[in-house]
Amino acid sequence: MSDITDFETDADTGSEAVAERRPPPEAPRPSGLGPLGWLRWAWRQLTTMRTALILLFLVALGSVPGSILPQRGQAPEKVALYFKEHEDLAPVLDRLSLFDVFAAPWFAAIYLLLFVSLAGCVIPRAGVHYRSMRARPPAAPRNLSRLPQSATFETDASPDEVLATARAVLKGRRFRVDVADGSAASEKGYLGETGNLLFHLALLGLLFALGVGNLLGYRGNIVLTEGRSFANSLNQYDEFTPGRLFGADDLDPFAITLDDFKATYELKGDKRGQATHFSADVRYRATPGAAEKRHDLRINHPLKLGGAKIYLLGHGYAPVFTVRDAKGDIAYRDAVPFLPMENRNLTSEGVIKAPDARPDQLAFYGILWPTAVASEDGKQIVSGFPAPVRPVVTISSFKGDIGLDSGTPQSVYKLEGIGKTLQPVKGGSKLLEPGETLTLPDGAGSITFEGLKEWTSLSVNDDPGRIPALIAAILAVAGVATSFMVRRRRVWVRAGAGEAGRTVVEVGGLTLGNPTTEFDDIVTALRDEHPATQNKE
Amino acid sequence: MGNADLANLSDKLMLTTVVLYIVALYAYAADLGFGRRRAAVQERSKVLAGAGGPDVEEAAEDHEPSADAPRRVDWARLAVLVSVLGWAAHLGVIVTRGLAADRWPWGNMYEFLTAIAFAAVTAFVIVMWRFGARFLGAFVMLAAVIALGVANIWLYDSVGPVTAALNSYWIALHVTAAIVATGAFTVSGVATILYLVKIRTEARAAAGGGALAHLPSAQALDTLAMRVTTFAFPIWTAAIIMGAVWADEAWGRYWGWDPKEIWSFITWVIYAAYLHARATAGWKGRKAAILCLIAFAALLFNFFGVNYIFQGMHSYA
Numbered sequence: 001m002s003d004i005t006d007f008e009t010d011a012d013t014g015s016e017a018v019a020e021r022r023p024p025p026e027a028p029r030p031s032g033l034g035p036l037g038w039l040r041w042a043w044r045q046l047t048t049m050r051t052a053l054i055l056l057f058l059v060a061l062g063s064v065p066g067s068i069l070p071q072r073g074q075a076p077e078k079v080a081l082y083f084k085e086h087e088d089l090a091p092v093l094d095r096l097s098l099f100d101v102f103a104a105p106w107f108a109a110i111y112l113l114l115f116v117s118l119a120g121c122v123i124p125r126a127g128v129h130y131r132s133m134r135a136r137p138p139a140a141p142r143n144l145s146r147l148p149q150s151a152t153f154e155t156d157a158s159p160d161e162v163l164a165t166a167r168a169v170l171k172g173r174r175f176r177v178d179v180a181d182g183s184a185a186s187e188k189g190y191l192g193e194t195g196n197l198l199f200h201l202a203l204l205g206l207l208f209a210l211g212v213g214n215l216l217g218y219r220g221n222i223v224l225t226e227g228r229s230f231a232n233s234l235n236q237y238d239e240f241t242p243g244r245l246f247g248a249d250d251l252d253p254f255a256i257t258l259d260d261f262k263a264t265y266e267l268k269g270d271k272r273g274q275a276t277h278f279s280a281d282v283r284y285r286a287t288p289g290a291a292e293k294r295h296d297l298r299i300n301h302p303l304k305l306g307g308a309k310i311y312l313l314g315h316g317y318a319p320v321f322t323v324r325d326a327k328g329d330i331a332y333r334d335a336v337p338f339l340p341m342e343n344r345n346l347t348s349e350g351v352i353k354a355p356d357a358r359p360d361q362l363a364f365y366g367i368l369w370p371t372a373v374a375s376e377d378g379k380q381i382v383s384g385f386p387a388p389v390r391p392v393v394t395i396s397s398f399k400g401d402i403g404l405d406s407g408t409p410q411s412v413y414k415l416e417g418i419g420k421t422l423q424p425v426k427g428g429s430k431l432l433e434p435g436e437t438l439t440l441p442d443g444a445g446s447i448t449f450e451g452l453k454e455w456t457s458l459s460v461n462d463d464p465g466r467i468p469a470l471i472a473a474i475l476a477v478a479g480v481a482t483s484f485m486v487r488r489r490r491v492w493v494r495a496g497a498g499e500a501g502r503t504v505v506e507v508g509g510l511t512l513g514n515p516t517t518e519f520d521d522i523v524t525a526l527r528d529e530h531p532a533t534q535n536k537e
Numbered sequence: 538m539g540n541a542d543l544a545n546l547s548d549k550l551m552l553t554t555v556v557l558y559i560v561a562l563y564a565y566a567a568d569l570g571f572g573r574r575r576a577a578v579q580e581r582s583k584v585l586a587g588a589g590g591p592d593v594e595e596a597a598e599d600h601e602p603s604a605d606a607p608r609r610v611d612w613a614r615l616a617v618l619v620s621v622l623g624w625a626a627h628l629g630v631i632v633t634r635g636l637a638a639d640r641w642p643w644g645n646m647y648e649f650l651t652a653i654a655f656a657a658v659t660a661f662v663i664v665m666w667r668f669g670a671r672f673l674g675a676f677v678m679l680a681a682v683i684a685l686g687v688a689n690i691w692l693y694d695s696v697g698p699v700t701a702a703l704n705s706y707w708i709a710l711h712v713t714a715a716i717v718a719t720g721a722f723t724v725s726g727v728a729t730i731l732y733l734v735k736i737r738t739e740a741r742a743a744a745g746g747g748a749l750a751h752l753p754s755a756q757a758l759d760t761l762a763m764r765v766t767t768f769a770f771p772i773w774t775a776a777i778i779m780g781a782v783w784a785d786e787a788w789g790r791y792w793g794w795d796p797k798e799i800w801s802f803i804t805w806v807i808y809a810a811y812l813h814a815r816a817t818a819g820w821k822g823r824k825a826a827i828l829c830l831i832a833f834a835a836l837l838f839n840f841f842g843v844n845y846i847f848q849g850m851h852s853y854a
């Protein structure tokens with residue numbers, strides 16, 4: 001925020017009329033004032049530009065730990081790891097909310113203070129600016145030759161003629177002109193301060209929009225396997241983060257089915273295996289009664305449904321298995337999402353749980369190599385390419401009690417109770433290609449690797465603040481750019497009777513910031529209109 | 538020409554660029570060291586007059602050596618010539634790389650740093666032409682040679698497609714803006730360092746001989762740094778905003794406090810504070826200059842530190 005008021009005082013005193021701007025004088029500390037006095041003093045302190053700047057600095061400083069320490073909102077598993085590795089330090093950091101910096105009370109406090117400080121500073125200032133834009137340009141200082149830019153010449157034209165020309169020239173250059181008492185006062189470049197105010201108001205708007213989005217929006221993740229559908233309701237999400245003021249009926253009632261997912265990979269060169277394109281072929285209904293439509297969901301091209309946007313985030317494989325129990329009945333048949341263990345060639349792992357198997361429940365741990373090849377030393381299997389060129393699964397089998405009835409929720413990606421309730425099956429490990437079956441010893445059952453499907457992870461996100469935030473941000477840029485480019489400037493012209501019936505013309509100019517050549521152009525224009533009989537600089 | 542040939546040509550041009558920049562570096566340094574004093578004086582007045590207007594655009598090399606002086610190498614002319622040739626080769630590196638990969642030529646750290654160095658040299662050529670700031674040459678060339686060295690030795694990556702996430706026209710907008718701003722901030726950083734060096738020697742009153750005498754006044758350096766920063770700041774702001782728009786399309790949120798977002802914001806705040814300090818005159822001179830350098834350090838950290846130390850969505854390296 002530039003100090004337009006200081007500019008005002010400098011110009012009006014006319015003495016040290018350099019466009020030097022000093023910080024506002026320190027507000028006197030109240031001594032012996034009542035609580036109201038203190039409050040007023042505190043408000044004045046809070047709404048100075050300096051405080052706003054310090055608060056902005058604090059926001060920046062406060063965000064540093066958020067970039068150094070893992071954050072719960074983004075990587076809860078890394079926070080857990082940090083707790084394990086720094087047993088003493090982590091709880092202390094946690095008490096300071098350093099694993100949730102951007103939701104921390106102290107962060108919110110800085111943010112709110114900044115908001116109030118900016119508002120208290122900018123809004124009154126906008127009023128001042130509005131009035132000064134409509135006020136008459138300040139009258140000419142007594143001594144124009146002491147201004148940073150000045151010129152004098154004599155002419156035969158009368159003072160009134162000169163001032164009339166001055167008015168025309170200045171008006172032509174879009175100055176606001178006021179002629180009185182033998183001098184013309186003019187001013188222009190209000191746009192600079194307007195831009196400045198716009199920038200700060202837009203910043204306020206941006207802070208506001210961010211806050212609104214956080215309170216009212218939501219974000220959720222789902223893993224969707226080919227052939228499956230998803231209806232937008234809370235219980236369908238694998239992960240869901242609502243804003244504080246979010247209500248479950250804010251969910252747009254759409255439904256999505258994933259028909260087919262395709263990943264394209266670079267086939268040659270040393271970038272072989274790098275994904276170049278992902279595309280998910282989906283069908284959706286915006287509302288339960290609406291017609292079904294198709295959409296090609298790609299990275300960088302989300303699907304908008306109501307206020308929500310649906311994004312393609314990640315992908316992986318979901319091998320399809322059939323599990324038969326000791327009696328030969330099908331205990332389980334489905335696609336099981338496996339999680340990538342490495343991102344280059346998508347070696348993935350997962351577990352298959354068959355709680356319906358009798359007499360014992362069956363469970364399996366599998367590792368999938370989308371393109372199985374021998375490792376360089378020939379001793380192991382590795383995946384040589386992320387696409388399923390030669391998919392192979394190794395299976396290890398367990399039987400006993402999976403523990404699903406115990407009431408505590410279990411991860412679908414992990415087996416619990418191995419060695420306790422679940423016992424490894426001897427001879428129950430095998431490499432399977434699609435269509436192959438592992439028959440467990442002693443007729444305990446079997447598992448068949450039927451084939452591969454793919455899954456995608458989708459993120460659903462509704463942020464009502466996004467458009468307001470964008471508009472505010474664009475206004476902010478437009479504001480700063482204008483305030484940098486347009487400078488406030490004043491030009492005064494005084495014409496008075498000189499010797500021998502001549503008229504002495506004095507011109508003075510004052511520019512906020514560096515002087516421009518415009519002043520010289522104006523002087524030249526005036527001289528050309530009223531040729532000087534004898535020049536004097 | 539096949540893609541492999543183009544890629545090869547790009548690498549060859551890179552070598553040419555580095556060699557030319559090194560030659561230019563020596564020539565600019567020689568110009569600072571043995572160049573005529575008059576040249577420095579002239580340039581200094583130009584930077585001061587550089588408030589805009591046609592008077593600043595006249596060429597700097599308009600003074601012929603007087604006939605009786607012994608024939609000397611015209612270091613200034615040589616330096617300008619070689620650096621402009623280097624600049625053209627540098628442009629060639631980027632264009633051929635883009636053609637070879639058949640995409641926008643900033644998809645990995647190598648290409649990105651190459652482009653930043655190009656932006657910095659371009660910014661220098663512009664301020665040399667507009668404000669006669671030739672004295673910056675040696676320092677900007679040094680920065681460019683270091684950047685290209687780092688790019689080639691540690692960050693080199695062969696031509697290839699970008700990851701799926703980067704396959705978007707936003708790369709042309711967001712990353713280009715970041716590159717242009719970073720290049721300009723580099724020039725302002727160089728001018729600021731020179732300013733700090735200069736005020737120390739000016740304070741010691743002893744008109745330091747050697748290269749320093751050929752630098753313009755501290756005030757002119759300060760003005761130049763301020764002016765270039767003023768140019769770069771809105772572009773930096775725009776880069777961040779476009780990044781946010783892209784993040785909204787790609788990741789489903791426009792601001793998520795990812796390390797890159799945090800450090801872009803920190804950089805932005807410090808530059809904003811610098812510009813504020815300058816505009817309201819509370820903080821002038823040395824203090825403001827140090828603020829400008831802190832901002833530049835945050836910028837560098839955002840590039841190297843964030844991409845290599847933290848794991849964020851921006852770590853494509």
Ligand code: HEM
Pocket residue numbers: 643644645646649702703708711712715716776777779780781782783784785787788791792793797798801836839840841844851852853
């Ligand atoms: C709010 C969101 C974003 C911010 C604030 C942001 C900020 C930045 C900044 C400051 C740079 C400059 C380079 C540096 O100093 O390191 C940069 C570079 C880059 N950004 Fe972003 N960005 C955002 C979103 C995105 C998104 C969504 C993508 C792509 C999916 C992206 C891709 C890139 C790439 C490829 C580069 C150049 C290489 C690199 O430094 O990694 N950015 N970004």
